[in-house]
Amino acid sequence: MTDTTRTTRTPRAHRLGHLSVLVSGAGVAGPALALNLARHGARVTVVEKAPALREGGFAVDFRGHVHRTVLTSMGLWEEIHAHRTRMGRQTVVDADGTPRLDLPAQLMSGDVEITRGDLARIMYERTKDSAEYVFGDSVATLTEVPEGVDVTFEHGAPRRFDLVVGADGLHSHTRRLVFGDESRFLRFLGHYVAGFTVPNHLGLHGTGRLYSEPGRCVALSNCDGDPDLAGALLVFRSEPLSYDRRDVAAQKRMLAERFAGMGWETPAVLDALEGAGDLYFDAIAQIHADRLAQGRVALLGDAGYGATMGGMGTGVAIVGAHVLAGELALAGGDHRVAFARYERRIGGFARGCQKISGNVGPFFAPPTERRIRGRDRMYRLLASRPMAGSFKRLTEKAATAIKLPDYPA
Ligand SMILES: Cc1cc2nc3c(=O)[nH]c(=O)nc-3n(C[C@H](O)[C@H](O)[C@H](O)COP(=O)(O)OP(=O)(O)OC[C@H]3O[C@@H](n4cnc5c(N)ncnc54)[C@H](O)[C@@H]3O)c2cc1C
Structure with missing residues (x-):
């Protein structure tokens, strides 16, 4: 029997077998787009600068029905659940380790949390x-011609x-090549963040200390x-720093200087930093771009609308990939139509x-002792049962503020 309800309501998707798409970056957004586009038959090439998949990073979380819908349609929901962290409460402590307040898991870890590395893998x-x-390569030049985009690579053939x-x-390279210098788009939020793996000398188990x-x-x-x-997470307040993003040893020296003399477990963390092989270090910053597409080139994820920690950057990247692929499928690969719709749908969201992420730096590293006490008072209140519900609703409101068209699978 024909299902007439479905055929009248669901927009028609076109197979994209004729479409070749180069994706620069195999982080979270790139593979998410590859997954979505492959379902529509597009031929996708992902070029990643790193020699292998970068599996570093902390836990990332998903919240609300939009993330769930998208992950379910990508066939990822069950597997993410199978690999979820079982993070419990995180405790804010004094210099001698005395607990000051507990931040419940519900506040910090969303509906489901997974390490960035597991998700990428x-x-x-x-x-x-x-x-x-293609690992270990990067786009060198992009030249748009009427029939497509001519790409040269640092190593591979054009x-x-x-x-x-x-x-x-x-720090998107594609954005720099096509849209302009990073300084036009990057909004520095006054803090830096570092993450790396250390020995679990406190014997933590599904929990954290801050x-x-x-x-x-x-x-x-x-x-x-x-x-x-x-996982060790270091956050510090700073003026903008100029440093070489490829010079990991210099970043380690800078962190050691910034955290010298700090109490609690800091000396042990700095000892472990010396030998850490997975340091992630970056500014706490956002990307504000007026346009997400120019001609045949579009930006996705952090490259187009990076939100930094606490801004659900991973959730937004996944939703962005779903929308971009869905619009391309609906438009039969016509990028002029699809990119314009993608930009409209994802921009406000x-x-x-x-x-939501604007205050993440001051949350971790308030500028004065008074502000630290003030933060603790506020979060004690937020963590209380009635307020925890409103906090959850607030973050979910942003994470669900998009109406997704019924893109056909
Ligand atoms: C190793 C790592 C660890 C991270 N850890 C955290 C964390 O702990 N907390 C947090 O909030 N966010 C973290 N992030 C950022 C987080 O992954 C993103 O905010 C979010 O998931 C959106 O993903 P994205 O794919 O847009 O960007 P990303 O996950 O940053 O992925 C971008 C990818 O592009 C690659 N790339 C860069 N330049 C080029 C180039 N010229 N050519 C080809 N490829 C290139 C990068 O190597 C990377 O694999 C981390 C990112 C990385 C790469």
Whole structure:
């Protein structure tokens, strides 16, 4: 029997077998787009600068029905649940480790939380046979011609693609090549963040500790993965710094200087930093771009609307990939129509999520002792049962403020 309800309500998707798409960046947004586009038959190549998949990073979370709908349609919801962290409460402590307040899991970890590395690996595994992955290379030049985009690479041979999508993160190379210098788009929020793995010398198990001094914060957590390891998170308040993003040794020296003399477990964390092989260090910053597309090139994820920690950057990237692929499928690959609709749908949604993350630096590292006390008072209140519900609703409001069309699977 024919299901007439479905055929009248669901917009028609076109197969995209004729469409070749180059995605720059195999972080979260790139593989998410590859997964969505492959379902519509597009030929996708993902080029990643790093020599292999970058599996570092802390836990990322998903909240509300929009994230759930998108992850379900991508066939990821169950697997994310299977690999979820079992993070419990996180405790704000004094210099001697005395608990000051508990931040409940509900406040910090959303509906489901997974480490960034697990998420990246799951999406890569799902797409490595349907998309071509090229590691250890990067786009060198992009030239738009009437039939497509001519791309040269730092190492590989030149190729032509119908479309190019920059999913290469906060410091997007694609954005620089096509849209202009980073200084036009990056809004620095006055703090830096570092994350790396350390020995779990506190014996944490599915829980975390957070210690702040004026302008600095050290947090340790174990999300119930390897019991011998913990994630260290360092946040500090600073004027904009000029440093070489490829010089990890210099970043370690800078962190050691910034955190010298700090109490609690900081000396042990700095000892572990010396040997850490997975340091993630970046500014706490957002990307504000007026346009997400120019000609045959579009921006996705952090490259187009990076929100930094607490801004649900991963959730927004996943929703962005779903919308971009869905619009391309509905428009039969016509990028002029699809990119314009993508920009309209995702722009306001991403800005709403960015607003939530505006205070993440001062939350971790308030500038004065008085402000640290003030933060603790406020979060004690927020963590109380009636307020926790409103806090959850507030973050979910931003995470669900988009009406998704019924893109056909
Ligand atoms: C190693 C790592 C650890 C992270 N850890 C955290 C964390 O702890 N907390 C947090 O809030 N956010 C973290 N992030 C950022 C977070 O992943 C993103 O905010 C979010 O998931 C959106 O993902 P994205 O794919 O847009 O960007 P990203 O996840 O940053 O991915 C961008 C990808 O593009 C690649 N790339 C960069 N330049 C080029 C180029 N020229 N050519 C090809 N590829 C290029 C990068 O190597 C990276 O794999 C981390 C990102 C990385 C790369």
